[in-house]
Amino acid sequence: MPQGNQSHINEFLLLGLSSDPKQQVWLFAIFLAMYLVNVVGKSVIISALQRETRLHTPMYFFLSNLSFVDICFTNVIVPTMLANMVSKSKNVPFAQCLTQMYFFVTCAITDSFLLAAMAIDRYMAICNPLHYTTTMSPRRCLLLVMASWVVSHLHSLTHTILMARLSFCGPNIIHHFFCDVQPLLILSCSDTSVNELLAFTEGSFVILSPFAFIIVSYFYIAHAVLKVPSGEGRYKVFSTCGSHLPGVALYYGTAISVYIRPSSTYSVTKDRVVTVIYTVVIPMLNPFIYSLRNRDMKQALRKLTRRAE
Template identity: 80%
Template sequence: MTRGNQTHITEFLLLGLTSDPRKQVWLFASFLAMYLVNMAGSSVIIAAIQGDAHLHTPMYFFLPKLALVDICFTNIIVPRMLANILSKGKKDPFAQCLTQMYFFVTCAITDSFLLAVMAIDRYVAICNPLHYTTTMDPRRCLLLVITSWLVSHLHALTHTILMARLSFCGPNIIHHFFCDVQPLLMLSCSDTSVNELLAFTEGSFVIMSPFLCIIVSYVYIAHAVLWVPSGRGRFKVFSTCGSHFTVVSLFYGTIISVYIRPWSTYSVTKDRVVTFI
């Protein structure tokens, strides 16, 4: 499609992680194995919690929701990436690219909010155990999950609408393995200042607000644990938060290093590896 002397791009070429055929075979096998393990692990978590009536408690209410988001996350990126590794042509239509970006952003923000909600859940369980069942009742837990999804979809929809208004005149090569916000903006021949401002302000707020909530929750948890008299008791309390804290560290470490920083320092070639991790 052309307008005047400009050719407007309608599809994009995803380069992936490497163009070396030998490395592509190794990457395909590795990603396929990790994909199957991730799908199996998340599915087992959901089935185990849903199938055991003893686990139908507020403590385990959010875990299958987080596992479901991880399944969605994986299916948004990995199957298409595996297909691109096998195929010679790796072109994605613009609409398909925007769709992938929309659901990627949605799942990322939902993950962020669910991790914050789980931190609040641990805070209430450890710092206010007598009021835990009344504070984290099923209706309130469900409302927190629904709110997380609604905010995430609204955030992703805003970015997608603004991205759809941009023009892409070439080149159409994305040095990434999926359609992310930054790589697409770098290819646009339109004024992207509004998109960049939204990503850095509203995007930072949506990501950092749950992160700060997690930090505050863990500060209160740490303060409460210090009052536990025995070392075994302190270890037992911390062990209930260990896996959650590990996931938070990996998730927000990646998010902050790739997305929450000045636009001029972004490098698709370097940051695509961090994004995958």
């Protein structure tokens, strides 16, 4: 089938999570509640971190950025999903679909790099405390965040340009709740080998590289903590890391299972459920996992609550 810049299809039909009206009612309520928890909770965390000057440290700087990215992540997907549930027309214009895919990929990759930056920060604080102040200087922290955004945008832009060059002849039904890369590739009547090669090679790099940094960082952290003579000190660090690692494992495990594989193995039902976990559930939980077991963060939230009263 010849490729071209012009698609035969100008819009897609986004089916969402369910076509059953009864299921859509409780799904709408659940995802609306999760959306509000995500946006309100993270806005409160960002506000508390900004007001508490004592928490203007690299760790909380990354946490603020992670909270902001997760709010963007949620706003890219959930409002459209909710509107789709209550609307009779589920058509999405081609340009709008590509736009959603672009920002979704950008936020997902930025989220991944920020999690890696937070792991590196903890590694430096625990394993190299004497060099922590100079290594994790404000300028370097800012550069890490900026690099995360730049790499994410470049990766997403490449995906979007290649997707825009494909032809879509029909059918136009997307069995998903948002415009993701794999469902669109399945619908294309063009040769998608270049797109799939990019997703597997560069996609593997931007997903697996941060994951590798996180694993190596926590390995060295665990090795350093085991040398600490104080049992209380070991418990404090391990309890914190123990709450981080399940969230990291769940995020990367679900993302890798969906994207680091050929599109021919894509499963509508299985992957749609898995995608809900890393696009809605994990972004909602991330900042809470990284902050609510922290005494300083709890004090900052209490101060913010008292000021609001």
